[in-house]
Amino acid sequence: MDHKFHKDLPFSAAEYARRLSLTRKAMDVAGLDALWVTDPSNMAWLTGYDGWSFYVHQGVLVLPDQDPIWWGRNQDTNGALRTVWMSDDHVWGYADNYVQSPDRHPMRDLAVRMAGLGLEEARIGVETDNYYFSAKALMVLTETLARAQFPDATALVNWQRGIKSAEEITFMRRAARISEKIIDGLVERVEPGIPKNEVVAEILRDAVMGADGHWGDYAAIVPLLPSGTDAAAPHLTWDGRPFEKGQATFFEIAGCYRRYHTPFCRSIYLGTPPDFIRIAEAALIEGLEAGLEAARAGNRASDIAHALAAPLDRAGIERGARCGYPIGLSYPPDWGERTISLRTEDETVLQPGMTFHFMPGLWMADWGLEITESILITEDGAAECFCDRPRQLYVKP
Amino acid sequence: MDHKFHKDLPFSAAEYARRLSLTRKAMDVAGLDALWVTDPSNMAWLTGYDGWSFYVHQGVLVLPDQDPIWWGRNQDTNGALRTVWMSDDHVWGYADNYVQSPDRHPMRDLAVRMAGLGLEEARIGVETDNYYFSAKALMVLTETLARAQFPDATALVNWQRGIKSAEEITFMRRAARISEKIIDGLVERVEPGIPKNEVVAEILRDAVMGADGHWGDYAAIVPLLPSGTDAAAPHLTWDGRPFEKGQATFFEIAGCYRRYHTPFCRSIYLGTPPDFIRIAEAALIEGLEAGLEAARAGNRASDIAHALAAPLDRAGIERGARCGYPIGLSYPPDWGERTISLRTEDETVLQPGMTFHFMPGLWMADWGLEITESILITEDGAAECFCDRPRQLYVKP
Numbered sequence: 001m002d003h004k005f006h007k008d009l010p011f012s013a014a015e016y017a018r019r020l021s022l023t024r025k026a027m028d029v030a031g032l033d034a035l036w037v038t039d040p041s042n043m044a045w046l047t048g049y050d051g052w053s054f055y056v057h058q059g060v061l062v063l064p065d066q067d068p069i070w071w072g073r074n075q076d077t078n079g080a081l082r083t084v085w086m087s088d089d090h091v092w093g094y095a096d097n098y099v100q101s102p103d104r105h106p107m108r109d110l111a112v113r114m115a116g117l118g119l120e121e122a123r124i125g126v127e128t129d130n131y132y133f134s135a136k137a138l139m140v141l142t143e144t145l146a147r148a149q150f151p152d153a154t155a156l157v158n159w160q161r162g163i164k165s166a167e168e169i170t171f172m173r174r175a176a177r178i179s180e181k182i183i184d185g186l187v188e189r190v191e192p193g194i195p196k197n198e199v200v201a202e203i204l205r206d207a208v209m210g211a212d213g214h215w216g217d218y219a220a221i222v223p224l225l226p227s228g229t230d231a232a233a234p235h236l237t238w239d240g241r242p243f244e245k246g247q248a249t250f251f252e253i254a255g256c257y258r259r260y261h262t263p264f265c266r267s268i269y270l271g272t273p274p275d276f277i278r279i280a281e282a283a284l285i286e287g288l289e290a291g292l293e294a295a296r297a298g299n300r301a302s303d304i305a306h307a308l309a310a311p312l313d314r315a316g317i318e319r320g321a322r323c324g325y326p327i328g329l330s331y332p333p334d335w336g337e338r339t340i341s342l343r344t345e346d347e348t349v350l351q352p353g354m355t356f357h358f359m360p361g362l363w364m365a366d367w368g369l370e371i372t373e374s375i376l377i378t379e380d381g382a383a384e385c386f387c388d389r390p391r392q393l394y395v396k397p
Numbered sequence: 398m399d400h401k402f403h404k405d406l407p408f409s410a411a412e413y414a415r416r417l418s419l420t421r422k423a424m425d426v427a428g429l430d431a432l433w434v435t436d437p438s439n440m441a442w443l444t445g446y447d448g449w450s451f452y453v454h455q456g457v458l459v460l461p462d463q464d465p466i467w468w469g470r471n472q473d474t475n476g477a478l479r480t481v482w483m484s485d486d487h488v489w490g491y492a493d494n495y496v497q498s499p500d501r502h503p504m505r506d507l508a509v510r511m512a513g514l515g516l517e518e519a520r521i522g523v524e525t526d527n528y529y530f531s532a533k534a535l536m537v538l539t540e541t542l543a544r545a546q547f548p549d550a551t552a553l554v555n556w557q558r559g560i561k562s563a564e565e566i567t568f569m570r571r572a573a574r575i576s577e578k579i580i581d582g583l584v585e586r587v588e589p590g591i592p593k594n595e596v597v598a599e600i601l602r603d604a605v606m607g608a609d610g611h612w613g614d615y616a617a618i619v620p621l622l623p624s625g626t627d628a629a630a631p632h633l634t635w636d637g638r639p640f641e642k643g644q645a646t647f648f649e650i651a652g653c654y655r656r657y658h659t660p661f662c663r664s665i666y667l668g669t670p671p672d673f674i675r676i677a678e679a680a681l682i683e684g685l686e687a688g689l690e691a692a693r694a695g696n697r698a699s700d701i702a703h704a705l706a707a708p709l710d711r712a713g714i715e716r717g718a719r720c721g722y723p724i725g726l727s728y729p730p731d732w733g734e735r736t737i738s739l740r741t742e743d744e745t746v747l748q749p750g751m752t753f754h755f756m757p758g759l760w761m762a763d764w765g766l767e768i769t770e771s772i773l774i775t776e777d778g779a780a781e782c783f784c785d786r787p788r789q790l791y792v793k794p
Contacts, residue, residue: 076630202602
């Protein structure tokens with residue numbers, strides 16, 4: 001391979017070969033001549049590409065018979081040349097005046113290049129419902145390559161990411177140490193009167209300082225930490241108001257090591273929790289424990305959801321939402337893999353090496369509670385939790 | 398208006414009315430019966446909606462004759478009920494089993510609701526090239542509402558955001574104080590041997606702690622700070638390696654107050670800069686100053702680009718990229734407004750109240766330098782800079 005720059009690739013050549021092989025097999029099953037990958041998580045998983053450039057059109061073209069081609073904005077080829085495993089001639093840039101121009105669309109450039117590769121009449125899979133493939137991107141491709149077909153390949157690569165290699169699990173264990181450190185800091189720092197943004201500032205600092213000698217990366221979602229009645233809303237961020245006595249706050253965070261996440265949620269009550277919170281906590285913990293028991297190879301995603309639901313039902317709590325999703329490598333705006341959902345209708349069989357955020361958040365009409373675990377499906381036995389912290393509502397009287 | 402929850406809206410009712418009025422006028426010019434807005438920045442600008450839920454399908458429906466309707470995942474209605482100015486009956490949720498399901502798509506739910514509003518044969522503008530409107534989303538809408546038309550309304554709302562109100566400028570000034578604080582911290586902390594992630598940890602802490610008594614929000618892009626030859630690549634993030642003597646590092650950051658950004662970049666050289674860096678610095682500062690002079694009401698976007706280019710040309714530096722973009726309210730993955738580009742081919746006339754990141758980053762083959770300003774076009778005279786810090790390469794011998 002011809003490389004101008006030294007590269008510090010996160011994974012071995014064998015690991016990238018494994019990923020490419022899985023993807024090509026899936027392309028073959030889907031009858032694709034080529035695959036156009038725009039999801040930044042899929043791009044990074046396949047090639048190593050790492051940069052905050054996904055706000056412009058870019059992607060990776062996977063072909064059956066040659067190495068993937070990274071394509072993006074000219075100025076970002078410098079980042080690609082430093083981060084992808086392919087040789088430098090597999091990094092292609094388009095001119096800067098294609099960026100956010102009303103007169104020319106970057107996909108025109110891509111389509112012309114695809115034609116140059118002999119793909120004028122090919123079946124080119126596209127991720128029609130992944131980030132960041134816009135409706136316009138597909139229109140320009142289909143207009144420019146009128147004789148090609150663009151079958152839907154949404155989540156094709158995402159599905160290949162489900163079972164983690166030993167190398168990936170090592171990264172997730174490092175992320176888990178960061179998640180634990182963040183939660184420890186929260187339990188120590190959250191007090192009535194402390195402005196919420198100040199606590200977030202320390203979360204972000206802890207996250208990026210890292211843990212156990214490993215540096216911290218940015219998580220694909222910012223910390224979420226609504227309090228009291230606002231905790232009914234799962235995706236509110238923060239403001240400058242102080243924590244108050246008599247309120248529960250859930251903290252949804254994830255440590256991240258080289259783009260690998262282990263989300264982890266705990267809740268803190270300032271004061272003496274009312275009975276309904278205690279009842280919910282007990283049911284939730286019972287449900288989590290039942291779910292962890294059900295989360296074993298050979299069982300189905302739905303088994304976890306059913307195991308969780310039983311004790312919650314007995315406590316009169318109806319969640320109405322899925323209770324988890326696969327995790328691993330991610331870029332904003334989501335740290336989920338968007339394949340399996342832990343819900344009663346999902347019959348996917350669990351396999352060793354799969355990793356999930358088992359996330360039975362309770363978001364009720366005017367309160368909320370989150371106690372969650374990032375888990376690994378093992379060869380036999382119940383799921384292993386990545387983090388090791390008390391599975392409880394933390395109470396600070 | 399009927400509101401179940403207390404709301405802490407960032408802007409006055411008059412400000413939201415101004416925005417809606419501008420948008421409806423643009424819809425009228427475009428001949429639209431309705432407008433479907435998915436860009437989270439546009440959603441927030443129109444309605445106040447604020448939450449990290451843009452990883453699932455959601456949006457705002459703008460109609461000529463009634464208040465906008467927020468539509469999203471059921472669990473996120475709780476966030477919408479707390480953050481949008483419309484009455485609670487204008488917040489609509491779809492069931493959780495639509496989320497990332499292979500069997501049903503959220504846009505089906507939306508299309509049925511659009512039909513219920515009498516839009517079966519309407520012209521409904523859609524943001525085909527904004528975040529996060531996927532190709533699949535458009536397919537499902539067009540399949541389900543076969544007699545409706547979905548003309549492209551990309552950037553229709555973005556263009557209305559260009560001229561900032563006094564309320565918005567107040568927010569941007571608060572963000573600017575945060576930007577200055579971050580840069581001050583960097584100049585103090587960056588030293589040879591200090592791991593990069595540790596410096597980022599302090600940036601993020603400073604950003605969210607806020608400044609001048611105002612809390613800090615998360616920026617739409619994480620800090621970018623490549624060093625030495627890596628500074629050729631504008632969008633690399635960080636790792637755990639230490640800063641080194643004999644290297645320039647650019648720092649691209651933005652303070653953010655309630656989603657309003659003032660990006661600000663400075664570079665730091667550890668050691669004695671070589672002549673080529675000093676020459677580039679001098680040309681860049683001369684170009685910035687010429688550009689600020691050209692950035693006045695009545696001039697054109699291209700005038701700024703030309704003014705910048707002249708001294709750079711004399712120094713033999715060809716940038717090959719636009720030198721700025723409008724800024725204000727933003728969500729990940731970009732803090733630009735994606736309308737005007739400061740480039741020689743953009744003839745948009747500058748108007749008082751427009752705000753830009755004047756961003757003439759130098760990303761050369763094996764080095765890089767960033768010295769930038771967030772600016773406000775004034776009634777008369779040169780542009781005003783939001784931040785007030787020396788316009789220079791910081792050198793720490």
